[in-house]
Amino acid sequence: MLIQQLRKKLPQESVLTGKENTRPFECDGLSVYRQTPLAVVLPENIEQVKQVLKICKANNTPVVTRGAGTGLAGGAMPLSESIVLGLSKLNKIKSIDADKRLAVVEPGVRNIAISEAVAGFGLYYAPDPSSQIACTIGGNVAQNSGGVHCLKYGLTVHNVEAIKLLTIDGDELVLSRQDEGLGLLALMNGSEGLLGIIAEITVKLTPTPELARVVMAGFDSVRACANAVAEIIKAGIIPAGLEMMDGFAIEAAEGFAQVGYPLDAKALLLCELDGTQAQVAAELSQVLTILSTAATLKVSESEA
Numbered sequence: 101m102l103i104q105q106l107r108k109k110l111p112q113e114s115v116l117t118g119k120e121n122t123r124p125f126e127c128d129g130l131s132v133y134r135q136t137p138l139a140v141v142l143p144e145n146i147e148q149v150k151q152v153l154k155i156c157k158a159n160n161t162p163v164v165t166r167g168a169g170t171g172l173a174g175g176a177m178p179l180s181e182s183i184v185l186g187l188s189k190l191n192k193i194k195s196i197d198a199d200k201r202l203a204v205v206e207p208g209v210r211n212i213a214i215s216e217a218v219a220g221f222g223l224y225y226a227p228d229p230s231s232q233i234a235c236t237i238g239g240n241v242a243q244n245s246g247g248v249h250c251l252k253y254g255l256t257v258h259n260v261e262a263i264k265l266l267t268i269d270g271d272e273l274v275l276s277r278q279d280e281g282l283g284l285l286a287l288m289n290g291s292e293g294l295l296g297i298i299a300e301i302t303v304k305l306t307p308t309p310e311l312a313r314v315v316m317a318g319f320d321s322v323r324a325c326a327n328a329v330a331e332i333i334k335a336g337i338i339p340a341g342l343e344m345m346d347g348f349a350i351e352a353a354e355g356f357a358q359v360g361y362p363l364d365a366k367a368l369l370l371c372e373l374d375g376t377q378a379q380v381a382a383e384l385s386q387v388l389t390i391l392s393t394a395a396t397l398k399v400s401e402s403e404a
């Protein structure tokens with residue numbers, strides 16, 4: 101009954117049933133837990149999403165929303181009697197306003213696709229989860245995702261201007277930073293798919309920095325490395341990125357990528373500085389001064 105109703109409203113290939121077809125959707129990145137759903141629907145537009153929600157509501161059927169399924173918390177894992185609402189086909193960048201530094205995108209747009217689309221304007225979308233090549237902006241909002249550059253440029257919540265939300269009845273709500281400060285908009289960032297379907301997102305765009313430099317410093321203890329982080333922050337510098345690795349991480353990363361990390365270091369700090377030539381030069385000189393007294397191993401500097 102439910103499946104028939106869904107098939108009436110969606111293209112045939114957008115309703116998947118049976119173990120063979122639904123198995124690819126049985127888990128997200130937390131693959132230790134798996135469950136195939138009743139069916140998977142892959143709508144092609146918002147109107148179809150609304151129809152799915154109305155049908156599921158009328159049949160009292162749970163809906164589990166899914167972006168790219170890269171989540172590590174089991175949020176997109178189906179319930180046995182649920183419908184998985186996969187939004188990967190809603191992948192259009194609807195508009196770009198380079199002057200206002202805003203873009204309106206559908207929820208299935210991949211994180212990195214936004215930066216690729218606006219690169220020609222000298223802009224990019226700042227939050228950069230390591231999964232950015234695959235994860236969707238809808239999933240990013242639902243998880244309030246961050247990445248290495250979030251120390252300086254903020255999490256998803258700081259980079260979303262407005263969202264269009266669908267309730268389980270298929271009704272539209274628009275939550276905007278302009279209308280209501282951050283109240284409900286902030287609540288939706290990190291709502292893990294439990295409060296509604298994020299159907300459209302207006303993201304803020306950031307000017308691409310003129311220059312970026314990364315400093316790498318090795319230490320003979322994790323404590324010395326952590327102290328260097330404290331010194332950098334104490335000096336009033338907010339690096340674009342600050343990553344610390346212990347001995348195990350250095351060995352694993354070097355074994356895989358062979359980029360020349362010093363294997364004799366017990367801890368490694370990667371400090372990225374970005375901005376104008378003058379800003380980077382000023383911060384770089386401060387950071388190098390701090391690190392050259394704290395780091396016991398070679399300090400090196402390179403392009404980001």
Ligand SMILES: Cc1cc2nc3c(=O)[nH]c(=O)nc-3n(C[C@H](O)[C@H](O)[C@H](O)COP(=O)(O)OP(=O)(O)OC[C@H]3O[C@@H](n4cnc5c(N)ncnc54)[C@H](O)[C@@H]3O)c2cc1C
Pocket residue numbers: 128129164165166167168169170171172174175176187207228229230231234235236237238239240241242243244245246247248292293294296297298299
């Ligand atoms: C290799 C790897 C690296 C990662 N690195 C990072 C990282 O650096 N930082 C970080 O924060 N995370 C990271 N993650 C976790 C994950 O990529 C993020 O949480 C990402 O935001 C999930 O996006 P997704 O499209 O895959 O969402 P999914 O996994 O499909 O869904 C995640 C949650 O959001 C809900 N959801 C998805 N789309 C919508 C929507 N349109 N409306 C309402 N709810 C929705 C789902 O129901 C689920 O609860 C990483 C994961 C992997 C596998």
